[in-house]
Amino acid sequence: MAKDDHAPSTLPKYSSTFTPEVNAEIRRAAATGIYDIRGGGAKRRVPHFDDLVFLGASMSRYPLEGYRERCDTNVVLGTRFAKKPIELKIPVTIAGMSFGALSAQAKEALGRGASLAGTSTTTGDGGMTPEERGQSKTLVYQYLPSRYGMNPVDLRKADAIEIVVGQGAKPGGGGMLLGQKISDRVAEMRTLPKGIDQRSACRHPDWTGPDDLEIKILELREITGWEKPIYVKVGAARPYFDTTLAVKAGADVVVIDGMQGGTAATQDVFIEHVGIPTLACIREAVQALQDLGMHREVQLIVSGGIRSGADVAKALALGADAVSIGTAAMIALGDNDPKWEAEYQKLGTTAGAYDDWHEGQDPAGISTQDPELSKRLDPVEAGRRLNNYLKVMTLEAQTLARACGKNHVNHLEPEDLSALTMEAAAMARVPLAGTKWYPGMPGTSF
Amino acid sequence: MQTYDLEADGLRGLNAALQSQSQTTNETAWEVINPRGSHAIAVGLDAPIEVTVKGSTGYYCGGMNAQATVNVHGSVGPGVAENMMSGTVVVEGDASQYAGATGHGGLLVIKGNASSRCGISMKGIDIVVQGNIGHMSAFMAQAGNLVVCGDAGDALGDSIYEARLFVRGSVKSLGADCTEKEMRPEHIAILADLLERAGVDAKPEEFRRYGSARTLYNFDIDNAY
Amino acid sequence: MCGIVGLFLKDKSLEPRLGEMLTEMLITMSDRGPDSAGIAVYASGEAGQGKLTLQAADPGLFEGLDTELSEALGAPVSLRIKDTHAVITLPEAQMAEARAIVKRLRPDTRVMSAGEIIEIYKETGLPGDVAKRFDIPHLTGSHGIGHTRMATESAVTTLGAHPFSTGADQCLVHNGSLSNHNSLRRKLARQGVTVETENDTEVAAAYLTWKMQEGQSLGEALESGLDDLDGFYTFVVGTKDGFGVVRDPIACKPAVMAETDQYVAFGSEYRALVNLPGIEDARVWEPEPATVYFWKH
Numbered sequence: 001m002a003k004d005d006h007a008p009s010t011l012p013k014y015s016s017t018f019t020p021e022v023n024a025e026i027r028r029a030a031a032t033g034i035y036d037i038r039g040g041g042a043k044r045r046v047p048h049f050d051d052l053v054f055l056g057a058s059m060s061r062y063p064l065e066g067y068r069e070r071c072d073t074n075v076v077l078g079t080r081f082a083k084k085p086i087e088l089k090i091p092v093t094i095a096g097m098s099f100g101a102l103s104a105q106a107k108e109a110l111g112r113g114a115s116l117a118g119t120s121t122t123t124g125d126g127g128m129t130p131e132e133r134g135q136s137k138t139l140v141y142q143y144l145p146s147r148y149g150m151n152p153v154d155l156r157k158a159d160a161i162e163i164v165v166g167q168g169a170k171p172g173g174g175g176m177l178l179g180q181k182i183s184d185r186v187a188e189m190r191t192l193p194k195g196i197d198q199r200s201a202c203r204h205p206d207w208t209g210p211d212d213l214e215i216k217i218l219e220l221r222e223i224t225g226w227e228k229p230i231y232v233k234v235g236a237a238r239p240y241f242d243t244t245l246a247v248k249a250g251a252d253v254v255v256i257d258g259m260q261g262g263t264a265a266t267q268d269v270f271i272e273h274v275g276i277p278t279l280a281c282i283r284e285a286v287q288a289l290q291d292l293g294m295h296r297e298v299q300l301i302v303s304g305g306i307r308s309g310a311d312v313a314k315a316l317a318l319g320a321d322a323v324s325i326g327t328a329a330m331i332a333l334g335d336n337d338p339k340w341e342a343e344y345q346k347l348g349t350t351a352g353a354y355d356d357w358h359e360g361q362d363p364a365g366i367s368t369q370d371p372e373l374s375k376r377l378d379p380v381e382a383g384r385r386l387n388n389y390l391k392v393m394t395l396e397a398q399t400l401a402r403a404c405g406k407n408h409v410n411h412l413e414p415e416d417l418s419a420l421t422m423e424a425a426a427m428a429r430v431p432l433a434g435t436k437w438y439p440g441m442p443g444t445s446f
Numbered sequence: 447m448q449t450y451d452l453e454a455d456g457l458r459g460l461n462a463a464l465q466s467q468s469q470t471t472n473e474t475a476w477e478v479i480n481p482r483g484s485h486a487i488a489v490g491l492d493a494p495i496e497v498t499v500k501g502s503t504g505y506y507c508g509g510m511n512a513q514a515t516v517n518v519h520g521s522v523g524p525g526v527a528e529n530m531m532s533g534t535v536v537v538e539g540d541a542s543q544y545a546g547a548t549g550h551g552g553l554l555v556i557k558g559n560a561s562s563r564c565g566i567s568m569k570g571i572d573i574v575v576q577g578n579i580g581h582m583s584a585f586m587a588q589a590g591n592l593v594v595c596g597d598a599g600d601a602l603g604d605s606i607y608e609a610r611l612f613v614r615g616s617v618k619s620l621g622a623d624c625t626e627k628e629m630r631p632e633h634i635a636i637l638a639d640l641l642e643r644a645g646v647d648a649k650p651e652e653f654r655r656y657g658s659a660r661t662l663y664n665f666d667i668d669n670a671y
Numbered sequence: 672m673c674g675i676v677g678l679f680l681k682d683k684s685l686e687p688r689l690g691e692m693l694t695e696m697l698i699t700m701s702d703r704g705p706d707s708a709g710i711a712v713y714a715s716g717e718a719g720q721g722k723l724t725l726q727a728a729d730p731g732l733f734e735g736l737d738t739e740l741s742e743a744l745g746a747p748v749s750l751r752i753k754d755t756h757a758v759i760t761l762p763e764a765q766m767a768e769a770r771a772i773v774k775r776l777r778p779d780t781r782v783m784s785a786g787e788i789i790e791i792y793k794e795t796g797l798p799g800d801v802a803k804r805f806d807i808p809h810l811t812g813s814h815g816i817g818h819t820r821m822a823t824e825s826a827v828t829t830l831g832a833h834p835f836s837t838g839a840d841q842c843l844v845h846n847g848s849l850s851n852h853n854s855l856r857r858k859l860a861r862q863g864v865t866v867e868t869e870n871d872t873e874v875a876a877a878y879l880t881w882k883m884q885e886g887q888s889l890g891e892a893l894e895s896g897l898d899d900l901d902g903f904y905t906f907v908v909g910t911k912d913g914f915g916v917v918r919d920p921i922a923c924k925p926a927v928m929a930e931t932d933q934y935v936a937f938g939s940e941y942r943a944l945v946n947l948p949g950i951e952d953a954r955v956w957e958p959e960p961a962t963v964y965f966w967k968h
Binding site for chain 1: 465490492506510512525529548563567569570586607608664
């Protein structure tokens with residue numbers, strides 16, 4: 001039979017299981033024999049703060065006027081044991097990012113922006129640089145399994161110490177920095193040969209478990225004269241247990257990083273398949289603190305996918321004392337800016353999707369150690385952008401708090417929220433909009 | 447000589463007193479009595495003083511030491527001289543796991559045996575153990591020298607970077623990427639110096655040297671293209 | 672996550688001091704385990720007599736139990752109440768029968784241990800307080816094991832406290848965290864072995880009991896455990912005449928042992944051992960990974 005060119009035909013049909021993305025990864029794996037490594041946090045869609053809305057004031061509650069009627073944003077961290085708790089003007093801090101993962105200029109810019117905004121910044125898996133200490137009014141020093149660059153002089157220069165047990169991008173995994181970024185200076189700070197693919201340990205070298213951690217915390221306090229708040233940071237996996245054990249081990253502050261929290265480099269399979277969303281860990285952690293009688297005595301910082309003042313306000317309403325930003329701060333500095341589109345194209349990607357931070361070729365000059373690329377970032381100008389962004393986040397959070405009639409952002413409560421999806425209702429333990437019910441609500445059946 | 451009774455006067459007072467000594471202090475000799483296995487004894491010191499602990503200690507004795515000399519007349523718990531920067535820590539007895547972990551400098555001498563993970567993640571410290579060491583010692587060791595006059599346990603030097611390991615006795619097994627290396631004159635010289643400084647009567651020629659095969663330094667990629 | 676202490680006496684003259692020495696050791700481990708504490712002691716009784724340790728949230732339940740049990744068994748029974756626990760002494764040959772009768776007479780009591788000479792006491796609270804409630808310092812015996820608990824994932828309850836009894840005159844305590852206890856619990860359930868709590872340690876205890884029911888010795892069961900139990904652990908086990916220690920192959924959780932002519936002692940930290948007589952001259956060492964140690968009278 002002759003072929004009829006005009007007969008209707010089926011369209012090519014892509015599989016929902018074997019998507020073009022999946023197939024490309026299979027071909028890449030088959031060709032190279034190594035797992036995919038990338039930067040950033042989980043990119044898949046997960047229930048998030050967008051699925052919650054505030055119940056503004058109207059007849060039963062009374063709102064506050066913008067600007068005129070005060071709505072405070074300050075927060076004090078480390079009130080449990082430390083002689084010198086940290087006082088911040090805003091409840092948004094900058095998360096740990098290493099010199100090595102980021103350029104010295106980017107680290108300096110983070111310090112400048114955070115200091116202008118009245119908040120803290122945090123070192124990373126690579127020690128403390130003078131640029132960073134110099135530009136950061138309040139600096140949190142991370143204590144990691146690798147202990148790269150760890151020394152008592154820097155420890156005493158810090159304003160707080162963050163013991164990192166895990167991070168949201170990879171709970172149960174260690175750090176990674178590939179050879180392209182192990183420059184002379186990075187190699188020297190980490191006592192490593194230049195150009196190697198560095199893998200950090202996943203457990204601390206001299207303690208395992210909360211019973212040992214209690215002794216490690218004692219040692220750090222003894223070395224620093226009991227002055228500095230001790231944070232314990234965990235990746236979100238079992239937030240109730242992890243929070244309980246961090247408190248029992250003696251933490252002043254607990255930091256929980258959800259699965260959207262970024263990393264400089266790790267296996268994609270780790271980023272997308274280990275850990276739980278940020279939204280799902282806050283109530284669990286707060287519950288643990290409340291059960292111990294420690295809510296607000298031990299402060300809770302939440303991170304992973306915080307982007308706006310709305311996210312900040314919602315995290316605080318669910319019981320956090322502050323939030324931390326990493327990826328958002330990098331974007332504020334200039335990461336993934338469309339103005340570098342031509343160069344992103346050359347790297348086989350596009351602005352907004354670039355996540356090969358481990359390769360050190362960042363056109364924006366942020367996640368790189370290349371001196372020429374690094375020069376593209378002006379630390380003063382980038383610091384100003386970060387400060388602006390932090391200011392907007394704070395104003396947004398205040399706007400929402402005032403709408404709910406609060407004279408301090410930390411007076412927001414879970415009861416000020418309503419959920420738009422069943423998933424968000426269950427995870428945030430906030431009623432589905434228009435109902436008095438959420439899945440898993442005590443005394444109800446699903 | 448200042449004598450401090452740890453049981454009577456408490457840990458905070460001891461560390462505060464020792465940490466406040468300056469470069470030019472006249473109070474250079476300290477004796478700590480009744481340590482009774484306590485943790486974090488003589489941590490964070492940063493002056494050329496000499497502290498003698500009369501008895502056994504718990505975790506992290508001499509942690510983050512700089513400049514000071516700490517002598518323990520007893521055995522030490524986990525993490526002795528962890529992250530030491532400089533100075534000397536000498537243990538008359540045995541050491542528990544993680545001895546000298548992540549140390550950047552200075553000399554740690556253990557006259558007895560050290561247990562597992564001795565010199566884990568070491569970053570420049572010199573460690574001399576007169577007895578044996580336990581499993582997973584020098585795991586991810588980055589720099590410095592680990593000298594073992596007795597035997598080494600399983601998985602010595604697993605994922606090692608550029609630290610040098612010298613063992614006089616047997617090695618139960620080598621870890622991933624750790625290999626025996628040639629003992630050249632410069633290594634004999636380094637070892638002879640360390641043995642002398644540690645007060646050990648042993649011939650450098652009796653030791654074998656182990657280090658990184660450097661096959662794990664970069665991800666092993668079989669690129670088909 | 673926890674603290675463990677253990678004492679196995681070689682010198683009989685120390686036996687009157689067992690409870691006192693173990694209590695001191697236990698209290699030094701309070702920081703490692705502030706949630707609950709427990710102790711197992713082995714004290715020989717009369718020939719042919721066995722001991723059943725019961726626990727009840729309401730000690731009023733123990734009232735009259737000796738008379739009722741004695742009638743049901745047709746044998747003499749004595750009962751010693753210590754706070755929430757009671758130790759019943761009865762003819763050893765009738766132990767199984769007695770347990771069934773107690774279950775019927777007092778369904779709200781739990782068996783902490785059963786055997787010829789073992790007694791187990793455990794409760795929530797700080798180790799010093801728990802020791803006081805049960806008057807542990809005045810206990811005598813040939814060997815004993817104590818535990819202080821910092822709960823990891825299961826609840827802080829009396830039944831979640833260690834030691835766990837693993838069979839007649841046997842008990843187990845644990846420091847660490849098992850990573851395959853849920854599937855093992857289901858596997859044991861299919862074999863008819865029940866585990867009462869969500870606690871990972873109880874699964875390990877039940878596993879050893881099951882292996883021994885299958886004909887293995889305790890040493891062999893511990894060896895099998897090295898293959899079947901995943902995660903981090905230091906176990907100390909007690910039997911009628913012996914005391915054993917095993918660590919997982921990674922062996923991160925601390926363990927210190929001391930031996931003299933008078934005793935063998937175990938502590939999670941050296942601190943636990945400092946008051947023992949002659950500790951200055953004891954042989955002090957750390958158990959090797961994946962190695963079963965055992966001492967017997």
